[in-house]
Amino acid sequence: GPGSKPQEPATAEIKPNKKILIELKVEKKPMGVIVCGGKNNHVTTGCVITHVYPEGQVAADKRLKIFDHICDINGTPIHVGSMTTLKVHQLFHTTYEKAVTLTVFRADPPELEKFNVDLMKKAGKELGLSLSPNEIGCTIADLIQGQYPEIDSKLQRGDIITKFNGDALEGLPFQVCYALFKGANGKVSMEVTRPKPTLRTEAPKA
Numbered sequence: 255g256p257g258s259k260p261q262e263p264a265t266a267e268i269k270p271n272k273k274i275l276i277e278l279k280v281e282k283k284p285m286g287v288i289v290c291g292g293k294n295n296h297v298t299t300g301c302v303i304t305h306v307y308p309e310g311q312v313a314a315d316k317r318l319k320i321f322d323h324i325c326d327i328n329g330t331p332i333h334v335g336s337m338t339t340l341k342v343h344q345l346f347h348t349t350y351e352k353a354v355t356l357t358v359f360r361a362d363p364p365e366l367e368k369f370n371v372d373l374m375k376k377a378g379k380e381l382g383l384s385l386s387p388n389e390i391g392c393t394i395a396d397l398i399q400g401q402y403p404e405i406d407s408k409l410q411r412g413d414i415i416t417k418f419n420g421d422a423l424e425g426l427p428f429q430v431c432y433a434l435f436k437g438a439n440g441k442v443s444m445e446v447t448r449p450k451p452t453l454r455t456e457a458p459k460a
Contacts, residue, residue: 268358271362276356279311280311280351280354285311288303291334291339291342293335294338300455303321303324306319320414323449325357325358333456365449365452368445370444371409373441377439379402380401381435382400383398384397387431390424390447391415392414392423394414395411417444417445
């Protein structure tokens, strides 16, 4: 009947809880996302977007959003269990000629885990986090290892800090987030949200 024919990937709408193939026009411009996933990553079950930069091609396309699980890119399954974090990351930082195809799974409800990181911030010693704000908090765009053992053991690029010392960070402008982190001294408590996707791309048995 109507609606049973496959959607055109260029315009396909992403519906929850099913795999949808989309085509994204990139024209050699950056995709503009941060993803989590990799065998040496805290997320070993899938590749998930945790940040969309407003100036990238993913943002321009408007279909993908935070916590979308990317199962393959240009037909190649993303088996994070057998790829390093860097390799997964590079798939999204390659300069593609014209377009890329992605198979997307948007879980509803989103598949996430929340945890807390507590530490004592020393005066004059930075947390070593570079942050990018989005609608639900501040994504860690980068982190400097060796500042605090609690950060080294628990946090990674792509994690989203959703609360800082009990204050929700959702929708806050960057200046406010930055000032909170910069001005903190003594006890720091962060609530962190991280994807916990179900395995949807089994690596082929060797």
